[in-house]
Amino acid sequence: MDEINEIKYNISRHDREKQKMMRKELQKKLYLGEIIELEKPIFESNNMILSPVGSGKSYLIEEMLIPKNFKNKVIYLTSNTALKDSLAPNDNDVRNLLSKKGKSKGFYTSANENCFGDVHYKVHVMTYSEFGEKMLSTPHTLLKDVELVFCDEIHSLPIYFSYDNNYKLAVALFWLLNKQSGIQIFYFTATQESISVLENKDPGRLNCVKIFNYLNHPKIRKYVAKATHYVSHIEQTRSYLSARKEAFDYYGYKALAFTRLITEQEKIKEIAEEEGFMPLVLWSINNTEKKLNKEQLKSREILLRTGLIPEPYNMLIINGSMQEGWNLFDDAVTLAILDTVDITEQIQALGRIRKDIDLVIKKTKNEELLGKSLNIPNEYLEIPLISADKERLCNYLNLINSRGEIKKWRSIKKIIEKMGYIIVDKTLVINDKRTRVSIIQPPKSMFLD
Known part of the structure; x- marks a missing residue:
């Protein structure tokens, strides 16, 4: 009888392990590059790739879209200086270290043309604004030997242009969204909303662009929140903070909050402090009307250098000036508060967190979601x-x-x-x-x- 029971147990264990393997296979997620390698899409002259945050865009660019033995020049465009500096730091030691890790190989900027990495090509990293300016002054020099152009966070270009109709951004927008002889252009974004707005405002502007949408691909890897709650006003976050205060203190958890205006940042700070939290508030380093103090500057430097919220703070409150261009690698972050109804801002701000989180609280006007x-x-x-x-x-x-x-x-x-x-x-x-x-x-x- 014992022998029969042992055989039954072994069979049950085998079936259990088999079921676990099947479940694991069904839940397996793929990086963007793996999906493209499997599906083999046909890229043309102008290609827009929509993919979620955390899907592996950087690997796709450097390891797959730049051909092996490529010997010409690449232009890599970014939405802001912070993102440009993260790709091609001005410090040569840091730039060299990145290349040894297989990142930013051959990357350089106008201010520092030193390249590192065992590659035969060069990648000129610049902002859209700088690109537009150079297209006006020295286009032939800029485009000499260029065969590839990568446009990161492309959604930001029409947004920034809409703010003040900047002529440099207008030049960049017009050139980039048209076919260019001998040059292949790729655009990347995790959000479709501002692109749709551009197309609605200027029908036909994207006629040259072939769109590859992987945002809702069933197999794609991405960062997700385990739960999403909705509020109509920032004051409603108070109950969520109060309920989590003990866990934050005990486990050392941290939170990220985003809102548009400094006045709203200060309101979130007030709520957080009243609920017993230690908030760090950061806005643009270029703000001359309300300058960051020494403590803020020191904390900002630690944040951007390490990707961690510095002690003793357990909540980071940012605005639009920091919704792109840096990454928050802090494993202690479990909560995000997004005080904006703009979908693009929600996606980009939440995208700073390079991990899955427990809860995201989003502002909405949708009463059904509320x-x-x-x-x-x-x-x-x-x-x-x-x-x-x-x-x-x-x-x-x-x-x-x-x-x-x-x-x-x-x-x-x-x-x-x-x-x-x-x-x-x-x-x-x-x-x-x-x-x-x-x-x-x-x-x-x-x-x-």
């Missing part, structure tokens, strides 16, 4: 709610309207009903007075196993 993040306490369910009860529920839910005020019951009622709750309004006699009440009945799905 409803999904709501939780109606049991004490308000299936009992008659008078006006004072409904007001207390509104205050508890803390949904904020466009004026910064807590939404009233009429608005809250619509949101709750969209979540599947049934609200019955009736008149009851309470303390000898006819009183209008509302009874909230939970969705049937709450009772399903």
Whole structure:
């Protein structure tokens, strides 16, 4: 009998391991380069590649799109100086170290033309603004021997141009989005929204561009949040911070927050400090009206050099000046707060975190999404709610309207009903007075196993 039981156990163990292997294979994700190698897309003169953050774009560029034994020149365009400096640091020792690790081989800038790495080609790294300026002044010198152009974070080019119609960016935009004899152009972005806006504003502008969209490819590797909650106003993040304070202190967790304006950064800082957090607020180093102080500058240098939020801070609050061009490699980061409804800003800011995180809190105007993040306490369910009860529920839910005020019951009622709750309004006699009440009945799905 023991022998039979042992045989059964071994069979069960074998089947269990087989099932685990099958599950692992089904969940296996591929880098962008692996997918392209398998699917073998046909690239043409102008190619836009949409892929999620964390899919391996850098490897694709350096190891696959630059041909073996390539001997000519490449132009690599970036959205800002920070990204340019991360690809081709001005420090030759750092640049040489990167090349020994197989990164930024042959990369150089206009200010420092030293190249490192065992390659026969050169990669001129510059911002879109610098590219437009050189196209106006010395185009023949700039484009001599160029056969490849890589446009990183291409979504930012039309965005920056829309701010002030900068003539240098206009030149860059026009040249890059047209066919150029003998030059193959690749554009990269993790977001499609600003590109769609450009196409809507200027129909036909992308006629020369062939688009390869891997954003929702079922097999592609990317960074994801394990949970996403939605808020309509930054004040609503207070309850999330309060609920996580003990875990942050015990485990040493950290958070990243993004918003557009410095005034909003300071509001998030105020909320964080009131909930017991230690926030670090950083904005543009070039801001002359509100300069970073010595502590901020020191912390910024540590952040950009190491990719870690420096101690003793456990929350980093950034704005648009830092949504691109650097990476946050801090394993302690488990929470992200995105105080913007702009999808491009959400994707780019969240993309600074080079790992999966536990929770991301996003701002939205979509009441259906807001409803999904709501939780109606049991004490308000299936009992008659008078006006004072409904007001207390509104205050508890803390949904904020466009004026910064807590939404009233009429608005809250619509949101709750969209979540599947049934609200019955009736008149009851309470303390000898006819009183209008509302009874909230939970969705049937709450009772399903």
